[in-house]
Amino acid sequence: MSRITPSLEQAAARIAEGGVVAFSGAGISVESGIPDFRSGGGLWERFDPMDHATIDAFRAAPARVWAMFREVHRVLSRSEPNPAHHSLMELERAGVVQGVVTQNIDNLHQRAGSRRVVDYHGNAQLLHCLWCGARYPGSHPADEDGVPYCACGRPLKPTVVLFGEIIPREARERAEALAASARTVLVVGTSGLVEPAASLPVMAREAGASVIEVNLEPSALTDGVTDIFLPGRASEVLSALQGEVARLGVRSRD
Numbered sequence: 001m002s003r004i005t006p007s008l009e010q011a012a013a014r015i016a017e018g019g020v021v022a023f024s025g026a027g028i029s030v031e032s033g034i035p036d037f038r039s040g041g042g043l044w045e046r047f048d049p050m051d052h053a054t055i056d057a058f059r060a061a062p063a064r065v066w067a068m069f070r071e072v073h074r075v076l077s078r079s080e081p082n083p084a085h086h087s088l089m090e091l092e093r094a095g096v097v098q099g100v101v102t103q104n105i106d107n108l109h110q111r112a113g114s115r116r117v118v119d120y121h122g123n124a125q126l127l128h129c130l131w132c133g134a135r136y137p138g139s140h141p142a143d144e145d146g147v148p149y150c151a152c153g154r155p156l157k158p159t160v161v162l163f164g165e166i167i168p169r170e171a172r173e174r175a176e177a178l179a180a181s182a183r184t185v186l187v188v189g190t191s192g193l194v195e196p197a198a199s200l201p202v203m204a205r206e207a208g209a210s211v212i213e214v215n216l217e218p219s220a221l222t223d224g225v226t227d228i229f230l231p232g233r234a235s236e237v238l239s240a241l242q243g244e245v246a247r248l249g250v251r252s253r254d
């Protein structure tokens with residue numbers, strides 16, 4: 001367990017006041033067995049993203065992109081939400097977390113029971129057709145070439161945002177509305193480097209929110225944006241925070 005430090009007590013007191021929006025990144029899912037794509041041993045070491053993860057690659061050779069997504073689905077099928085995901089779900093249930101904006105495509109917040117989740121970079125468990133707009137579950141079977149096809153005959157693509165694609169409008173608008181309305185932002189496991197996601201905590205702070213950051217190491221946000229930095233593993237720090245918020249009692253249920 002994470003020690004109860006003065007910073008953690010201060011952060012818990014802010015969270016207990018409600019109006020919290022969480023922004024999560026790869027660091028929250030590492031403890032679920034999903035390596036950061038950009039880390040050593042991550043996906044990009046085995047699949048060059050320029051060959052396998054761009055929208056142009058999908059249009060030119062969907063089977064190549066699906067070779068990578070089969071590996072993604074294999075990793076995700078072995079993963080479970082960890083205590084960090086569960087703590088955010090408990091804080092939502094207690095009425096203090098208003099939403100979770102995640103850069104992760106792993107569906108783990110939803111599997112932990114969080115209800116208000118914005119998949120900013122899409123979701124690997126949901127497929128769509130770029131041509132007719134139809135949507136299919138991630139379990140939709142593939143043809144012999146390894147590619148699942150739409151009823152209209154075109155290849156299906158996971159809703160994951162590939163390089164060269166823009167953030168879908170609905171996700172962007174929901175994320176920006178949450179950032180604008182947040183009283184407190186809880187940043188968990190993100191480097192603060194990938195745009196445009198990295199600008200959301202900055203946007204929230206400019207609108208008056210205070211920023212609590214949970215990361216193993218200081219990030220690009222720590223010096224200029226973060227008010228309270230809580231170093232450590234997401235599972236330990238969030239479990240301790242949630243326990244402290246429960247001990248304080250929830251002061252607001254807006």
Ligand SMILES: [Zn+2]
Nearest residue numbers: 129132150152
């Ligand atoms: Zn279609």
